[in-house]
Amino acid sequence: MVEYWPNKQGIQLNNEVARLFLTTKQKFRHNLVNTTNTQLYTDILDNSSRHKLFSTILVQLELLILDIIELDLSTNHIKLLNYKILCDLNQKSLNSFIKMLRFKNNPIKFIDQPEYFFSRRLLSEHRLILEHLLIYLTFGSSYVTCQSFIFNNQKTPKKHVAILLENLIIHVSNSVIFMLFESLKSLSNILDFLIHHQLCNSIFTSTRSLALFRNSLIWQNITYFYIIQPRIIYNGRYQIWLINSNGIQTKYIHISRLNDLPKLSTLKLLSIFLIEIQDLLLPKIENFLLILSRILLYILIHILGNSAIFIIRIITSSLYGIKK
Incomplete structure (x- = not known):
């Protein structure tokens, strides 16, 4: 039997959000290894470090939702400020993660520069990553645009919202490690940081393996931006990341992307x-x-x-x- 997400604000929505966050946090106890052929920046971390990072992001998202409710933002405000909100979530998650590691260095700021294909991807997909999820969590399913997904917004499966939450956490965690990489700059600094704070996956303990990993990610970002992303948009789909008992996996969901077509270069x-x-x-x-x-x-x-x-x-x- 399919269970549906609440379609309006109230006690029922608050309870569902609390239950969803608890269930998601429990999933972090699973094996968080990336089981796909697509690399993530978080692949550099060991399982324990991924757990800590994911938990940090979930806490920051809870605080973000409380801020939205306290400021009494409308759905129009969220749509207008969505990219800035996502950047702020990335920054606060990074700051919290760094603070937990007791890393003493110059503050690391969110990288929003067009020469980075990773940043371009974030800019082009920020609504899919965060906007719909924020509206589900703070206002209910009836406030999500009817044409966005293939089902009626009044009958949004709870599983759908759970998947969007997991997808956001993985995207933000990816952004956090990307910002760390770019701020530390040299491979030796990155490797020293990972080893010193006991974050490193055992596969990446040499400068050569780290260089191969970083170059592979750069090439993957370019390939995705120019080849894979246009194809996904044209097919009316979106690639999401999710967590299950076997690890991190990816799948495609159908979504209206008509607004993205005119924006293509x-x-x-x-x-x-x-x-x-x-x-x-x-x-x-x-x-x-x-x-x-x-x-x-x-x-x-x-x-x-x-x-x-x-x-x-x-x-x-x-x-x-x-x-x-």
Whole structure:
């Protein structure tokens, strides 16, 4: 039986939010290893450090919701300030995590610079990462735009809200480690920091392994921004991250992304055009190659068959001549 999220403010919504946060926190006790083929910045951390970071982010999100209620912000305010709210959540989560580690250094500020593809992705997807979730948690499902998801907003499954919460936590944790990387700058500083504070995954204990990991993430961000993201937008889907007993996994959910299409750059539109060409020509090319392979196979069998018959006749004639 599907259970639905409350559609308006009240005691029922407050209880569901409290229950959701408790359930999510309990999930942090699971194995938090990344089981996907997509790398995360948090892969550099061991399981215990991921647990601490996720818990820190969840606490900061609770405080954020209380601030929204106290300031009496409307859904329009949330939509207008959403990116700033997300940046603030990233910054406060980072500060809290650093404070927990007792790291004494210059304050690390949120990186919002267009030369970083990671920052560009955050800017382009901030509404999907945070906006819908904040509205669910503070106002109820009826305040979410009807056309956003494939189901009626009055009947939003509780599982859907839980997935959005887990997705936010993983995105923010990724941002926190990204900011740490960029603030520490050199590989030696990053490695010293990770080892000194006992955060490091045993796989990344050398400068070489760390360099490979960092370069792989940079290339992954570029590939996602120019190739994968346009395809996902064109297909009306969104990639989310979630936590289960096996670890961190990813899946796609259907969501209206019509507003994102006009915002795509020329290069991204070219990527979509190539997808269209691929969808149009690939089946025809496959069909042509299939027919061609059958023809070639028929010709080959025919030639081999005739050759075999010809050779047998020659051998037979030779044997007949020898007998004479």
